[in-house]
Amino acid sequence: MRPPYTITDKILSLIVSISEKIGEINAHHLYKPATELRRKNRIKTIQSSLEIEGNTLTEEQITALLDNKRIIAPLKDIREVQNAIEVYSRLHEFNPASPRDLEKAHAILMKDLIDKAGKLRTSNVGIVKGSKVEHIAPGGMMVKGLINDLFKYVKNDPELVLVKSCVFHYEFEFIHPFLDGNGRMGRLWQTLILMQQYPVFEYLPVESLIKENQEEYYNTLSESDKKGNSTPFIEFMLTLILETLQQLLRSQNTNLNTTDRLLLFHEKVKNRRFSRKDYLQHFKNISAPTASRDLKWAVDQKMLEKYGEQRLTEYVFISKN
Incomplete structure (x- = not known):
């Protein structure tokens, strides 16, 4: 069954604008940025996605780890970054329509951080912020079926990839299929879905804009929860995607070497x-x-x-x- 959402005029307008920007990027051969920019954007992506989850490492420290240099930082934060570096370097190994590959990626991303890395949860959980329960996730016994249905949507539904990736991201966060690491996995998997059709997204740090708009990110997830559909979240994410593409076009020198x-x-x-x-x-x-x-x-x-x-x-x- 298709997850609930509505294609609004705002979504249609954003899709048109994004498609135009992707056309410009392809025309200028920016869909795979120069090597140094790819590396810089990958570091920015990892730093931003993990900072949202409380990681303290800077871009400079992540660069050092990428160069196999030693740094002084909390061991948990170092392990999170090392795991993220590995999983992002192996993006092409994962099929975005495969639940099994989702579990493989989670096992890499959460290695030595939680006991059941790579395993869907079977217990019940609630997401607490401060002293308030923000979200009660579906029961543990429902998780596997919900994830399989979501991946059938990704694989078989004729919806536009731009929309489908946002729907997946929201539904994944709603299901909360793992005991931990769901936020970084949802962002990772949206990137994976997008890059199958648009290679530019492999190196586009959308996560950095999510970090800059972190409060709105969580508020929009909550708004979609209350409305019972992902429409507000789709509009929010497409807005960030458009802004990221615009930044690429503004900043990248089109004179390739x-x-x-x-x-x-x-x-x-x-x-x-x-x-x-x-x-x-x-x-x-x-x-x-x-x-x-x-x-x-x-x-x-x-x-x-x-x-x-x-x-x-x-x-x-x-x-x-």
Whole structure:
């Protein structure tokens, strides 16, 4: 059964705006940012998602852990970051429509933090904030069935991925399927759902905007609880997604360097042969001499194998295996 929500005029307007921004990003080849920006955004994503849950580590400390350096910090916080680094580095291993993969990811994310990492809860829980019970989650015996229904929606429903990812995020938080780690898992899995259709979301730190709007994030979850549908949460999350895309377009230099262009083109052509003309058709904003310099550099660096001469010249990326 489809989870309850309504597609409002605001949701439709946000979807149109997001689609336009994604089109701009694709046109400028920003869907996979330059290596350094990818790393920076990944660190920001991990730091923001964990800070929402009370982790104290800074971006600088997370960078140090990513470089296998020692830091002085609470052991629990260090373990949370190490686990998050691992799970985000393995995103491509998880199928967003697989409950089993959800459990695998949770086992990595919560390793050495809780006793039953990777196991759906079977006991009853309530979410307490301060002295107030904020949310009574569905009974433990209902969890497995509810999660299976939610994943059937993800896999089979024809709804737009942008909407579906938000619905999943809300419903996941409502079900609260694990004893702990549900917030960071819900945010992780929304990213996973989005990146299947839009690669840019793999490195887009939506979590940092959630952190900046943390009170509204929880208030909107609560509002959806009270209304019995995820419509307010969908509107909220789509607004943050649009803002994150706008930030990317404002901040990213669209003049890619040689390495960035070659890496992007490798993803497109894989191991097929191509000509300089093919390369130019993909990067319409560079000149023919720039394309020639790119390709010569790649040959010199043994990234490319060159075949033929002059107009008959073709190239193929050299496999690293």
